[in-house]
Each structure stands twice: as C-alpha cells, then as structure tokens.
Amino acid sequence: MLVFRIALSKYANSLVCSGRAARWNPNETDVIYTACSRSLACLENVVHRNQLGLNQAFKVMTIEIPDDIRITNLDPRKLPESWTAFQNMPLTQAIGADWINDNKSAVLKVPSAIINAEYNYLINPLHVDFKSIKLLKSETFIFDRRIKV
Numbered sequence: 242m243l244v245f246r247i248a249l250s251k252y253a254n255s256l257v258c259s260g261r262a263a264r265w266n267p268n269e270t271d272v273i274y275t276a277c278s279r280s281l282a283c284l285e286n287v288v289h290r291n292q293l294g295l296n297q298a299f300k301v302m303t304i305e306i307p308d309d310i311r312i313t314n315l316d317p318r319k320l321p322e323s324w325t326a327f328q329n330m331p332l333t334q335a336i337g338a339d340w341i342n343d344n345k346s347a348v349l350k351v352p353s354a355i356i357n358a359e360y361n362y363l364i365n366p367l368h369v370d371f372k373s374i375k376l377l378k379s380e381t382f383i384f385d386r387r388i389k390v
Contacts, residue, residue, distance in 0.1 A: 243377075244275035244362045245282040246302040253300035253379040258366060264330060265337035265351055265363055272337060273364040275304055276353070284355050287388055301382040305375045306362065310347055313340060317352040325354040337363065347371050 246253075258273045266272040276282035279301055287295065306312070315336065323329055340349045340363075347368035353359040364374060 242306045242308065244277060244304050244306060245279045246273070246275045246304060247279075247282045247286050247299055247382050248302060250298040250300050250379075250381075253302050254376075256304065256364070256366065256371075256374065256376050262330075262334065264333050264354060265349070266341070267334045267338055270338055270341055271366050272341070273366060275302075275362045275364060277360045277362065281353060281356060281359050281361070283382075283384065283388075285353075285361070287384070288355060295384040295388065299382045299384070300379040302379045303377045304364075305377050306348055306364075307373050310370050310373060311345070312348040312350050312362070313346040314350045315352070320352070341365055341367070344368060347374065 256273055258271045260269050260271050262268040263272070263274065265274075274285070276285055282301065286299075321329065321332070324333060337349070340346075344365070347365050347370035349363040349365075350360050351363060353361055365371060
C-alpha cells in the first residue's frame, strides 16, 4: 500500500518525526503521520498553516507499507461524536499513546478529522516492522496559491 506525506523539503528525505504533540500523539511520542492520498496529505497541511507557511519549500513523500505488515484499524464508530473538537485532543492522543505502548503493530489506520470516510496512517518508527516500510521517493510539492488567500 502506498501512503503520502507532505513535509518541508529539509525533512522529506527520510522517515523521521519531531515527537511534538498532534491529534493522535502526546508530546515526546514519535509518530509519522501519512495520508491515504496526496490530496488528503495536502489538506492535512493546509488546515495547520497560514498562506505564508504554505510558501515554503515542500516535498510530497511516497511511502510503501508492505502488504504483509499488520495494520491496526481504529473503528471511527467507537469514537465520541465530537472527537475532532480541539478540546477532545487529549482523548485521541491517549488512543495513539496506547497504540504506541501496546507495540502490536507498526501502523495505525485512523479516520481523517477533515474528510469523512478518508483515512490517515500513523507509523510507529520504534516498532520492529518499521524497517520494512520504505520511502520510495520525494518530489517537489507546491501548494496552489488559490488554496488560502
């Protein structure tokens, strides 16, 4: 399976993460966020940046997750109705931290908070199966100026 990540060019030549808190991980918990498509990866960036931030040098990373790697699937029906609300981030961060701590899979499939019925794939760089996940290529990505005015 191919997944996609858009990152600043200086971070797009290897599978690394900052350890900074985000929707599915608390601070100092390493998780690599990827999306099921380039377009979802684009939107995931757009909602977190202003127009000025979108003018930086980015690359879209194409990442291969082998078909035989176990993927834990988070059932969206088990999340509270308002799971996307900012005040509920501690709940989703705890879910991600539990997944990391359980160490049962290298990948967690989670629903997108932006597009209903689309998914992001979180990668645990500390899992033993991480070594088989490959960055296939990084290509220049330019956000269309019409996205945010």
